[in-house]
Amino acid sequence: MRPFAYERPESITVALSRLGDDVDGAAVRPLAGGTDLLTLMKADIVAPHTLIDLKRVVELDDRIEMTAEGMTIGALATLAQIESHPDIVGSYAALAGAASQAATPQLRNMATIGGNVLQRPRCWYFRDPQISCWLKGGDSCPARDGENAHHAIFQDSPCVAVHPSDSAAALIALDATVRIRGASGERAVSAGQFFALPTDEHRLESVLGPDELILGFTLPAPAAGSRSVYLKAMDRKTWAFALVGVAASVTVTGGTITDARVVLGGVEPIPRRLIAVEELLHGSVPSDDLFRRMGELAVVDAQPLSQNGYKVDLARALVTRALADATAPAG
């Protein structure tokens, strides 16, 4: 790891004033749990000259609060806090499930939800400092014709890495809002808009500016009759990123689906919301046959690479199973 300076401001104004890129490309970066940033620094993928520790910033917190309007979660809340919070377990099962299936207990004790949604991809070409890749500013993507068993099955970006965050898919499915603070003030972005496919001009997976910070997340109160679920397929039973993850939140009123949000993870550089599936579910009566068709619809546009065709099957199966789980009779 390259040397860096460490600062621990107590005010968000000070923290924000320090963030951003220098003219020569060296950067000042925020540090919370550090579970992703430090791995990137150790692998020499990023080399900030200064880290701004956010843990003492008074405007940032780890509070998890349920109100009549819904749930607010501070950016510094750890995955361990989220997976065990009774209101999240009770009312936002997809988020609790996503948090609890991420990484290991040790990592979940350190990792914050704000940092979790900002993790960089786990693509092994991206993570290898000796390999040039498009996402790191190179000309082409070596994974596209390389070892791509863990890569994207939807091809809407020059990058075929997949988003590593389980919680990100759950937050989108739960219609969360991301509260963001920059030098010019506060703004709110829906979780679905927060993530953006990397482009030539913007080789990142979110709209968060380099001089902005996530304050926290707001989740609307769950509608009566709504349930949510997060399912994750891994190549081992624990401590693995999702081969495919699916978060689904479904509201059933009087035997009919009145609202549904379904999000796939592990299939492209950002979580993939399945709008067409959601629209067809709306007004339908839950049935195994319906859910099977939704599984088919989820992958209708899939374009797997040479080694990851199995992910199409996984995505189809997990969408079907998640919808069944989210609408199964309670108990």
Next chain:
Amino acid sequence: MVATEPRELRSVGQRLKRIDSPKKLTGQERFTGDLRLPGMLYARLVGSPYAHARINGIDTSAALAVPGVAAVLLAADLPIREGENPLASDEAIYNGQPLAIVLAESEAIAEDAVLLVDIDAEPLDPVTSIEEALREGGPQTRFSAAHVDEAEARLHNSDAGAAEEKVLPANVTNTVDYRRGDIAKGFADADQVVELTITSEQVHQGYIEPQVTLVAPSPLGKLDVYTSTQGMFVVQNKVAQTLGLQASEVEVHQMPVGGGFGGKFGLNEAMVALAAVAVNRPVLLQLTRMEDFLSANPAPACEIRVKLGGTSDGFITALQADLTFLAGIAPSSPLGIAAILVGGYYRFPNMEITGQEIISNRPKSGAYRAPGAQQASLAIEAAIDELARALGKDPMDFRLQNCAVEGDERPNGGAWPRIGLKETLEAIREHPIWQEREAIRQRGHGVGIGVGGWPGGLEPATAVCRLDADGKLTMMLGSVDLNGSNTGMAQIAAEALGIETDDVNINVGTSSSAPWSGSTGGSKITYTVGAAVQRAAEDARKQILEIAAQRLEASADDLEIADGNVQVKGVPSSSISLKQIAELSMSGDGGVDPVLGRGASAITQAAPGFAVHMAEVSVDELTGETTIHRYVAAQDVGLAINPALVEDQIHGGVGQGIGWALYEGMAYDDAGQLMTASLMDYAIPKAEMIPNIEIILVQVPSEHGPYGAKGIGEPPAVPGAAVITNAIRDATGVRVTHIPVRPEIMARALDSAAAAD
């Protein structure tokens, strides 16, 4: 020696706690990486960024300018006298191969400086796969002459290394060819023939403690080597040869080993010694996990084609097998062992086993717990299962009808000695899971069985013991305890002498002070060193009884040792304590020789060990995920010196077998870059992936081992992949022919099976 009946034993056979546990459990054990010496430098390696490259130059100036960097050593800087330079200079031949060593005052400084070493290299085509290696006009692993080192293979197994001299294609370094009977007639006589091609990936031993060595030039002129190794004397000789020293000028201190599994037979000691001598300061090199994945010695990838024929009355008529090992950069694969075991578990009247070893631009292969046996078992046990199915036979009955017993011929000639394969199969047959497998199938689960064998290792050993002033016994050894074996040594010594196990102190010396012993590997330590320990203790007993006979004025034949005393049999009043004997032997006017027992063993007949495992599994048909519900491991252990530690070994072996079966594989891309160089990308099983393991100990005594014991370390790691893939076949109807059976591979296999229907 003749095996004694278990009921007569007092210490041997007891479930005693490991004598090394307290220090490990309380964090007091000091491993090599914990050591700090005055003036010590930390080493970090600069590895080749390419699998194959011409090195035009290495610029170390920027790294040397970092404050705290003491030296950046290149190949030419090492004071090497003999053998291959551990640093590459003109040509790099695998990704991660050390090109330079940075020595600095702290590990962090060394790591920073590594990034500043500038390598001017020109990539060349690498050999990365079996297909590429065998392609006519394809790439070569190196443009310079090959270097061959076969000595290590012999350390692991007494049967290996028999390939004859002949001209081989480029990249092919070894072949085997074993034939028996008339293969064409064998298949012509068969009612059913099955044919399978089974592939497995390169895997890492996965020890918790990475390769680590500290070398310090001693003020007395010696070179002190502190290292995590399975073979103290191997390291002593290699370091001495490399540096042109007398063996006596190198003192190896064997340190506690945080896992070896075959991977620690002297990998980096010579390199660290060269660096320490070059700068005349102590140097510590502890590989990072990534360096260990890149540059240590993993087990090779393998492809085995098996064709098997049998008759409708349940007899095997012919076996044809062809094995290909994709070794690393030097000949180092367990081809010979695998070939012997493919054709060894069953009676094959007609047989043709061929095989080849291919080298590639990957790190040199190493041994991994039962090298070659896992791959062999996976292939032959899959084929046996399929042939039994094709013939409409029960897979257990079919195995029992055809399994090898004492006197049956092995592929490389010579007959099996008394082995417990049949007894071990029978133990599994009686288990409720096997008896109730039809009901288990009704639940959608499957039950699979598989055999794992190991020929057993041999190497001479010595042991020396003395009676201490307090009347207790100190046993001095030169062997490495990898797994609690010294606790067993204490039990053997206590049994032979007639004292309590607690009254035996095991003292492992350095390479300068310890009695000589072979390396720890091949399941031979309890079998060979244990025999030496037994003889040393018996020798001490004889001396003690002679002293006592003199003092008690009785015949030595009429004496016994009980409760710390030597007494006339049945007459406790006529006795002398061991403490009194010791004091007498150490006093100026005692007139009797101090007690020093000597034992040696040079056993020439190995004790093969067999395990039969059984698993109940289910497969999620949507995700392809395999879940192991129950696992049963039966093993012929000869005699369990300490059943608790034997079970401990079986637990570990089963865990590793499950890793091979479902999770582990080192992936390289077409350019020879390792993609799985961390424990995040390389999946070693975690606690929740290991089911409860039920253990059945079968005891068919060995002829030469202490009290009938056999080597038990290797066999439990062998059958796992065979058992689990056979259980998956039973549960799903699909034969997976590649391990690890990751969910994606299982899902693909289920899909292709569905498409074929």
